[in-house]
Amino acid sequence: MLFPLFAIGEKMKGYMIFTGTELLLGKTLNTNSQFLTSIFAEIGIDLHKIVTVGDNAKRIIEVLNEVPSDVDVVFLNGGLGPTEDDLTKEALLEFLNLDAVYHQPTLDKILKRVGKKGLSGDLKVAEIPEGSIAFYNDAGVAPGSVVAKNGKHYFLTPGPPEELSSLMKNKIVPYLKENMIGTEKIYSRTLKFAGIGESKAEEKIRDLIKASNPSVAPTIKEGEIHFRVTAKGEDCKKLEVMVDEVSDKIIERLEDYYFGVDDESLESLVAEKLVRKGLKIAIAESCTGGLLSNTFTNIPGSSEFFDRAYITYSNMAKIEELNVNKSTLEQYGAVSENTAIEMAEGVFAKTNVDLAISITGIAGPSGGTIDKPVGLVYIAFKYNKQISVVTRIFSGNRLEIKNKVVKFILFEILRKLKED
Amino acid sequence: MLFPLFAIGEKMKGYMIFTGTELLLGKTLNTNSQFLTSIFAEIGIDLHKIVTVGDNAKRIIEVLNEVPSDVDVVFLNGGLGPTEDDLTKEALLEFLNLDAVYHQPTLDKILKRVGKKGLSGDLKVAEIPEGSIAFYNDAGVAPGSVVAKNGKHYFLTPGPPEELSSLMKNKIVPYLKENMIGTEKIYSRTLKFAGIGESKAEEKIRDLIKASNPSVAPTIKEGEIHFRVTAKGEDCKKLEVMVDEVSDKIIERLEDYYFGVDDESLESLVAEKLVRKGLKIAIAESCTGGLLSNTFTNIPGSSEFFDRAYITYSNMAKIEELNVNKSTLEQYGAVSENTAIEMAEGVFAKTNVDLAISITGIAGPSGGTIDKPVGLVYIAFKYNKQISVVTRIFSGNRLEIKNKVVKFILFEILRKLKED
Numbered sequence: 136m137l138f139p140l141f142a143i144g145e146k147m148k149g150y151m152i153f154t155g156t157e158l159l160l161g162k163t164l165n166t167n168s169q170f171l172t173s174i175f176a177e178i179g180i181d182l183h184k185i186v187t188v189g190d191n192a193k194r195i196i197e198v199l200n201e202v203p204s205d206v207d208v209v210f211l212n213g214g215l216g217p218t219e220d221d222l223t224k225e226a227l228l229e230f231l232n233l234d235a236v237y238h239q240p241t242l243d244k245i246l247k248r249v250g251k252k253g254l255s256g257d258l259k260v261a262e263i264p265e266g267s268i269a270f271y272n273d274a275g276v277a278p279g280s281v282v283a284k285n286g287k288h289y290f291l292t293p294g295p296p297e298e299l300s301s302l303m304k305n306k307i308v309p310y311l312k313e314n315m316i317g318t319e320k321i322y323s324r325t326l327k328f329a330g331i332g333e334s335k336a337e338e339k340i341r342d343l344i345k346a347s348n349p350s351v352a353p354t355i356k357e358g359e360i361h362f363r364v365t366a367k368g369e370d371c372k373k374l375e376v377m378v379d380e381v382s383d384k385i386i387e388r389l390e391d392y393y394f395g396v397d398d399e400s401l402e403s404l405v406a407e408k409l410v411r412k413g414l415k416i417a418i419a420e421s422c423t424g425g426l427l428s429n430t431f432t433n434i435p436g437s438s439e440f441f442d443r444a445y446i447t448y449s450n451m452a453k454i455e456e457l458n459v460n461k462s463t464l465e466q467y468g469a470v471s472e473n474t475a476i477e478m479a480e481g482v483f484a485k486t487n488v489d490l491a492i493s494i495t496g497i498a499g500p501s502g503g504t505i506d507k508p509v510g511l512v513y514i515a516f517k518y519n520k521q522i523s524v525v526t527r528i529f530s531g532n533r534l535e536i537k538n539k540v541v542k543f544i545l546f547e548i549l550r551k552l553k554e555d
Numbered sequence: 556m557l558f559p560l561f562a563i564g565e566k567m568k569g570y571m572i573f574t575g576t577e578l579l580l581g582k583t584l585n586t587n588s589q590f591l592t593s594i595f596a597e598i599g600i601d602l603h604k605i606v607t608v609g610d611n612a613k614r615i616i617e618v619l620n621e622v623p624s625d626v627d628v629v630f631l632n633g634g635l636g637p638t639e640d641d642l643t644k645e646a647l648l649e650f651l652n653l654d655a656v657y658h659q660p661t662l663d664k665i666l667k668r669v670g671k672k673g674l675s676g677d678l679k680v681a682e683i684p685e686g687s688i689a690f691y692n693d694a695g696v697a698p699g700s701v702v703a704k705n706g707k708h709y710f711l712t713p714g715p716p717e718e719l720s721s722l723m724k725n726k727i728v729p730y731l732k733e734n735m736i737g738t739e740k741i742y743s744r745t746l747k748f749a750g751i752g753e754s755k756a757e758e759k760i761r762d763l764i765k766a767s768n769p770s771v772a773p774t775i776k777e778g779e780i781h782f783r784v785t786a787k788g789e790d791c792k793k794l795e796v797m798v799d800e801v802s803d804k805i806i807e808r809l810e811d812y813y814f815g816v817d818d819e820s821l822e823s824l825v826a827e828k829l830v831r832k833g834l835k836i837a838i839a840e841s842c843t844g845g846l847l848s849n850t851f852t853n854i855p856g857s858s859e860f861f862d863r864a865y866i867t868y869s870n871m872a873k874i875e876e877l878n879v880n881k882s883t884l885e886q887y888g889a890v891s892e893n894t895a896i897e898m899a900e901g902v903f904a905k906t907n908v909d910l911a912i913s914i915t916g917i918a919g920p921s922g923g924t925i926d927k928p929v930g931l932v933y934i935a936f937k938y939n940k941q942i943s944v945v946t947r948i949f950s951g952n953r954l955e956i957k958n959k960v961v962k963f964i965l966f967e968i969l970r971k972l973k974e975d
Contacts, residue, residue, distance in 0.1 A: 158588075158592070158605070159592055159595075159596075159602040159605065160592060160593065160595075160596040160602075160772070161589045161590070161591070161592035161593025161594070161595070161596050162593070162772075162774050163589070164584075164586060164588075164589045165585065165588060165589070166584060168578075168584075168585060168607075169581045169583070169584045169585070170581070171581070172578070172579055172580060172581035173580065173581025173582070174581070175579075175580075175581070176579075176580040176581050182579040182580075182609075183614075184606060184607065184608050184614070184618075185578070185579065185606070185607035185608075186604060186605070186606050186607075187588075187604065187605035187606075187607075188604050188605075189602075194603075194604070198604075201621065352580070352582075354582050418866075420845075423849075423852075424848055424849055424851070424852025424853070424857070424861075425840075425845035425846070425847070425848030425849035425852060425864060425866070426845070426849045426852075427845070428840075428844055428845030428848075428849075428866045429843075429844055429845035429846045429848075429849045429957075431844070431845075432843075432844025432845060432846075432866070432868065432918075432957075433844070433953065433954060433957070435919070435920055435921065435953055436921070437844070437868070438868055438869065441844075441868050441869075442868060442869045442871070442872055443865070443866055443867050443868055443869060443872035443876065444845060444864075444865075444866035444868075445863065445864075445865060445866075446838075446845070446848045446852070446863055446864035446865075446866065447863050448852065448857070448858050448861050448862060448863055448864075449858065449862045449863060451862070451907075452862055452863035452906075455905070455906075456863065485875070486872075486875075487871075498852075499855070500855055501855065501856070533853065533855055534853060537849075537852075537853070
């Protein structure tokens, strides 16, 4: 029998158990941990502890025994597959003294897929603890499930990240939110910014970060800063208004650096804008060496707006492909405003695009001088027949500098396209 | 007082504790966990459990109390910084009932850096438990340390991954190996393969994987498979011979797919070979969209061998930049052997390089047909005035396909350069 997860005003307490010998041997990076903990944080479950153990039923039971009495939700991840090493469910059944029953939709799926003979091992995947609620796995086979006993809810979830992700987003998070009914609801939104440092951004909204409802939590992601605004209460409409109000304040104070919300990425927003406006782009990359092109072409359907790029690493390539003047390279150097301009003009002249971009700089670790240090980058844009150049010094190692340059350019394009 | 870590024939038992509220909130991906567990696996420490708790001294002490009595080594990671949230060392001191003493080299470093006034907070970073051995932190400030009590060795290690990595490789792993004296020594080597699937590779060396000394442990890394060969015993020379013998067997059975050992990466090996032979390359990328160029230019000094690349995404770009015939595109399509050949010939004709490579294919998710499915890729090489084409179908999503194509090409280049 399941019971309501928590009463209003109380904070639900959580405990996470990851099972998998591969995690103890360093064979696999545990990305599920960050994924699940960030969901807990968003939903407002106060996580007590994370424990990782091997595929060993005795050890798993040992951990289940250690869970403190005031914990409400125990999340187990991994070990639901068909092999002998998959023992998480078996351990939970033994610990709770429960039997297993078949989850019919999963059983049907397995039987349909493989026929009926000789797969007793596989069939155990369709088992769930008696009295539990099952979550059908659209992305794989092993279902998720939740069973309530000893005043706690025990969740079993599959290990493969894509299965876990699908199950959490489509089934378990809605279930958790639903079952907080009569209690708190949660509404949250992530605001994304670029072109500004973490501490500078936080300084401007310190009062909002210190407030508790809505709460504002920063996360950093290579060249971007995200603020997650979360409101808690009983009335969904009210929560949305609360999040709207704080979001507006944040965006107002950091207006110059704001680019999107939630699942929006810088590159997807740029791509969307280019497609909507029917614009084509071409690029000349030197120090970023193909990273900007690669970022664009990671987007499905990028052929709609991405025409071509020249990765002109050598001086000869700059001269031959982009008609950069030899005298410009000699007089100002390959890393200079003049070279950047001539590269962009070269791309624009050779192609039939609306926006031409060029990048030249010093990604390091060597090649820097006092006048032109590692991280110095010139970026030229030719758009609406106008040329503009931006000069910036980026910090970090070679790969970090390349990444920051690309984020910066994406943000600049977005700004340019907004102005129209 | 420190004591020998274990007696011969016994296996050391380990326990890992990660501290950091950011890990419980999903703000940070815990990469230290995989890094440390893989080291434990290599050294031969049998890891009992991994526990992650917040920056909370009471909780950390609670976990220290839960460590089973048969554990020999307790590794604590994180929480050694100067802020109020950094409480790991304080918790361990309280738990072990030890005082803190200054680690003089670290204290000198801090004082030298910031002068003497008003940094009482910072100075706590230089503290270590009394009676411990300190490991000076070359990559940061907070030193690592180990102290022995209650029959266990407690290690404190810094949280920032680059500091942890440097400290483990240069100080703590050598210390651990050294202190197994009178007991087992360990020798290990990682062999790297590409161009073959995991199960097919494992099948060919199943007998060696089943053996225990040397042990052979597989790990998978996007498009590559690695086998770590580890021997244990008393005589270092003998261990090396044991690892040599098994390594030779593995390489012999998987000869066609072998490319390097330990820290060697596919791209660094290719780069090294190209530089040594004084060869220059140029590339025409269509479906990989700049990923191959970006992979090469991530290598410091790549300008020595990387001349330029054309990211010819549109048909027009293929015609204009590479002189691909319009009729070829019409008759065979952009994704065809003929187009790949003309692209490579075009690059070769326009540049002065020794090796020209072209790639055209369907990265998906759309664009596939029955005749030309998603994942179909044609790759042409023009080298030594000879043209060759390879056709392959790669599986996975858009990004996985791009990645696999690039690994495949790097491996092919390596093969070609070996033949000379």
